Amino acid sequence: MRAFSAVRQTRSNRLLSALSAPQRPFHRFELTHGRRDHSMLVERLTKSISPIPSAHDYLETTMGLTTLEPNASVDDVLAVIERDGGVIIRDLLTADQLARLKTDLDRLLDDLGFGVDPDFSGVKTRRLGSVLRHTRHADPVVRHPLYAETASRILQIPEYLWFGEDRVEVVPSKQIGVTQVIQIHPGEGDQPLHRDDAVWQWRHPEGGRQARVQIMLAVSDFTAENGGTLVIPGSHKWDDERAPKRDEAVPTEMTAGSALIWIGGTFHAGGRNASDAPRTGLTMSWDLGYLRQEENHYLTMPADVARALPEDIQRAIGYEASPPFMGWVEIDGVMRDPHVLLEDDFDRNLQATSGMKAAT
Numbered sequence: 625m626r627a628f629s630a631v632r633q634t635r636s637n638r639l640l641s642a643l644s645a646p647q648r649p650f651h652r653f654e655l656t657h658g659r660r661d662h663s664m665l666v667e668r669l670t671k672s673i674s675p676i677p678s679a680h681d682y683l684e685t686t687m688g689l690t691t692l693e694p695n696a697s698v699d700d701v702l703a704v705i706e707r708d709g710g711v712i713i714r715d716l717l718t719a720d721q722l723a724r725l726k727t728d729l730d731r732l733l734d735d736l737g738f739g740v741d742p743d744f745s746g747v748k749t750r751r752l753g754s755v756l757r758h759t760r761h762a763d764p765v766v767r768h769p770l771y772a773e774t775a776s777r778i779l780q781i782p783e784y785l786w787f788g789e790d791r792v793e794v795v796p797s798k799q800i801g802v803t804q805v806i807q808i809h810p811g812e813g814d815q816p817l818h819r820d821d822a823v824w825q826w827r828h829p830e831g832g833r834q835a836r837v838q839i840m841l842a843v844s845d846f847t848a849e850n851g852g853t854l855v856i857p858g859s860h861k862w863d864d865e866r867a868p869k870r871d872e873a874v875p876t877e878m879t880a881g882s883a884l885i886w887i888g889g890t891f892h893a894g895g896r897n898a899s900d901a902p903r904t905g906l907t908m909s910w911d912l913g914y915l916r917q918e919e920n921h922y923l924t925m926p927a928d929v930a931r932a933l934p935e936d937i938q939r940a941i942g943y944e945a946s947p948p949f950m951g952w953v954e955i956d957g958v959m960r961d962p963h964v965l966l967e968d969d970f971d972r973n974l975q976a977t978s979g980m981k982a983a984t
């Protein structure tokens with residue numbers, strides 16, 4: 625908090641919030657008794673921003689997942705996400721944008737082996753991380769207004785904090801949390817249904833706000849047969865006592881170039897690929913900007929510097945994953961514990977999932 629301690633703001637001079645968010649889409653935000661209303665964010669959005677669109681506004685509603693046209697508004701996207709926890713946008717990318725992206729991804733995936741994790745990430749699945757390092761043709765996905773603006777509306781909700789006797793509004797930033805190409809090959813089974821905000825061990829509904837807005841772009845067609853992402857519509861409203869069941873999940877069926885947008889609290893999973901061709905998706909997330917270490921040790925102590933530090937300090941500054949999956953780095957197609965970046969040799973049959981054990 626050092627950087628803020630010298631800043632004195634009044635409510636009329638909202639420098640902090642102006643600094644923290646280039647776009648300020650919160651003019652409809654309402655305070656309850658001078659404090660943020662901690663009810664589910666999306667419930668508030670629905671009340672204050674737009675009613676749920678009527679069924680005829682949609683291109684298609686099948687088996688619980690709704691598909692919107694690419695010219696839908698951000699309000700439409702928000703309303704369906706509020707109701708279902710996720711929404712499909714048809715033709716999010718143009719055919720040209722998709723072709724350029726696919727050319728790059730095909731080349732990168734060719735060099736990659738399968739995963740090593742029979743429990744979650746798969747053993748007939750290729751996973752490539754650091755996508756924004758490898759291709760510029762994924763930029764239109766994270767920047768797409770129906771994705772980026774939806775994410776801002778869900779994530780960049782202000783908090784009200786005291787700095788001395790001044791109460792200031794602070795709008796968090798959003799950051800890209802995960803980028804991964806996931807290519808599920810024939811013979812891969814269903815992944816366990818899970819919530820991706822489990823990386824922070826987020827609680828529901830006590831978490832009080834959404835931490836993640838995620839996207840899965842179909843790079844190839846997604847079908848029920850080839851492992852189109854399984855989603856349990858409405859599960860973002862469940863508490864943490866309710867277990868997800870396979871028969872509650874519906875497959876995401878969408879043509880290449882279309883995308884599923886969903887929030888961190890929605891149960892979902894990669895599906896079994898019973899077809900004879902791989903299913904390729906690009907997933908990325910916009911996450912709450914403050915879910916990170918306060919000081920950015922990775923920039924001041926990148927791997928070549930950190931290598932010289934004692935191991936306990938290496939791990940303490942962040943070269944260690946937190947179970948179940950927080951902070952991995954992709955090496956050779958496997959989500960590894962970041963400490964392996966500092967090791968000369970490491971066990972290539974291990975991925976960063978340690979620390980998960982069944983509750984009794």
Ligand SMILES: O=C(O)CCC(=O)C(=O)O
Pocket residue numbers: 745806808815820840851852853854892893894895905
């Ligand atoms: O591949 C998919 O469809 C979803 C994968 C997924 O949810 C994950 O790996 O966290």
Ligand SMILES: [Fe+2]
Pocket residue numbers: 818819820892893
């Ligand atoms: Fe997931």
